[in-house]
Amino acid sequence: MWPCWFHAYLPGRRREAAMLVQRVVQWFSDRAELDTVNWLRHMKKAFASTLRPLTEETSDLLVEASHAAFFEQRAVNAVVRLEPHGADRFDVLPQSGNLIGAAEGQVFFSRSYLAGLEKWLVSSGCLFPPLELLHPGGQRCLGDLVCFADDTFMKRVVCARAPGDLLLQMYEDDKLFEEALADGGWLQNRDKLDVVPCLKGSMRNKVLDAVAKEDGCKWKFVPHARHLGGLFFLELVQSQGA
Amino acid sequence: MEIVFEEECARMIAEHMPLGDDLNFSRLAKRDLRDTLYRMAAGAKRQASPEWRCPSAVFLFSVYPSFCSIGYKVKSGLGADSFVGGEGDRFLSCQNELQLVLEHVHKAGLVPLVANLSLGFLIDKGNGGNGLTGQRLLHLTCAFWRIFSVLL
Numbered sequence: 001m002w003p004c005w006f007h008a009y010l011p012g013r014r015r016e017a018a019m020l021v022q023r024v025v026q027w028f029s030d031r032a033e034l035d036t037v038n039w040l041r042h043m044k045k046a047f048a049s050t051l052r053p054l055t056e057e058t059s060d061l062l063v064e065a066s067h068a069a070f071f072e073q074r075a076v077n078a079v080v081r082l083e084p085h086g087a088d089r090f091d092v093l094p095q096s097g098n099l100i101g102a103a104e105g106q107v108f109f110s111r112s113y114l115a116g117l118e119k120w121l122v123s124s125g126c127l128f129p130p131l132e133l134l135h136p137g138g139q140r141c142l143g144d145l146v147c148f149a150d151d152t153f154m155k156r157v158v159c160a161r162a163p164g165d166l167l168l169q170m171y172e173d174d175k176l177f178e179e180a181l182a183d184g185g186w187l188q189n190r191d192k193l194d195v196v197p198c199l200k201g202s203m204r205n206k207v208l209d210a211v212a213k214e215d216g217c218k219w220k221f222v223p224h225a226r227h228l229g230g231l232f233f234l235e236l237v238q239s240q241g242a
Numbered sequence: 243m244e245i246v247f248e249e250e251c252a253r254m255i256a257e258h259m260p261l262g263d264d265l266n267f268s269r270l271a272k273r274d275l276r277d278t279l280y281r282m283a284a285g286a287k288r289q290a291s292p293e294w295r296c297p298s299a300v301f302l303f304s305v306y307p308s309f310c311s312i313g314y315k316v317k318s319g320l321g322a323d324s325f326v327g328g329e330g331d332r333f334l335s336c337q338n339e340l341q342l343v344l345e346h347v348h349k350a351g352l353v354p355l356v357a358n359l360s361l362g363f364l365i366d367k368g369n370g371g372n373g374l375t376g377q378r379l380l381h382l383t384c385a386f387w388r389i390f391s392v393l394l
Contacts, residue, residue: 048379063394064394066351067394069351069352070351070353070391070394071391071394073352073353073358074353074357074358074391077355077358078358078359078360079355079358079359079360080360080361080362080379080381081292081359081360081361081362082362082364083361084364092362099360099381099383100379100380100381101360101380101381101382101383101388102360102381102383102388102391103388103389103391103392104391104392
């Protein structure tokens with residue numbers, strides 16, 4: 001039920017593992033001399049925005065049928081009482097999402113959000129080749145995606161040589177991401193979107209950045225970015241690998 | 243739609259009362275109460291609490307007074323949960339009352355409205371945004387019902 005690339009709210013799934021997986025995969029892809037583009041996405045509308053039908057589906061999936069009524073009542077009857085400074089107290093009836101203080105909220109959100117991400121993976125599967133890790137036990141795991149709560153780190157293996165072609169693929173991928181998650185009521189925070197290109201060859205990263213700027217793209221192409229509190233950049237991975 | 247209180251009560255009684263005493267519900271209620279109290283005792287006792295509930299420590303003192311382990315047996319006063327005829331009777335009575343509430347919750351499939359009530363706090367996000375974009379909403383809910391729902 002929970003894919004290996006999800007790293008939050010569950011026993012044994014920790015933030016450090018999410019950071020480590022990306023560093024290891026980057027080291028492997030560097031050794032294999034693969035061109036990659038790393039996307040670090042954050043959400044603007046996440047926990048409190050999950051549409052109610054999705055929450056109900058998740059409730060049916062995760063909770064026993066005899067207990068599902070309790071969570072349905074929480075979704076319908078939830079009231080948030082606010083007491084602002086200098087104003088009268090008032091009540092708000094949330095129409096979507098989960099209360100962040102509620103115990104089941106994170107798990108319900110995660111399950112719904114994973115369904116959206118899986119939809120995106122299927123729809124964007126033809127754009128970039130998948131990056132899979134082979135477990136010593138024989139299992140194949142997705143190595144290019146790490147999700148921690150609502151933060152996703154996606155590593156795309158690039159086959160296109162021309163920066164223009166690559167940019168078109170990236171536009172399409174981003175559009176599919178938005179569409180897949182919009183169905184659940186979520187929205188990407190574009191102000192926090194970071195793209196770390198790791199293209200082999202001198203100046204290719206800078207050329208990609210220049211072409212994107214010329215095209216009017218507002219993404220931030222950066223040499224390093226903060227991922228789950230740690231700093232992710234190519235040189236660090238290379239030095240650690242060496 | 244106008245709701246007539248008496249009619250609504252009569253409807254609820256007619257709907258749920260015929261279930262009668264069911265040992266399964268009693269067993270579920272007993273298990274839930276025990277697990278919830280254990281979890282509350284083991285967890286952090288929050289100082290802050292909404293106005294419709296008492297703080298966790300006070301609640302535990304009244305319902306599960308032996309939550310704080312001590313080196314000797316208390317025979318009287320606060321914490322004497324096994325002393326028959328003394329304060330302990332009152333604590334056991336609290337537990338029984340609470341167990342009846344949980345039994346009814348399982349029987350009726352309904353939780354009290356306060357279980358879904360949250361006290362919200364708006365704190366500054368620190369991103370320089372104005373209005374709601376610059377604020378984060380924190381929720382403070384009843385710990386008992388929160389843990390009850392975790393254990394379901």
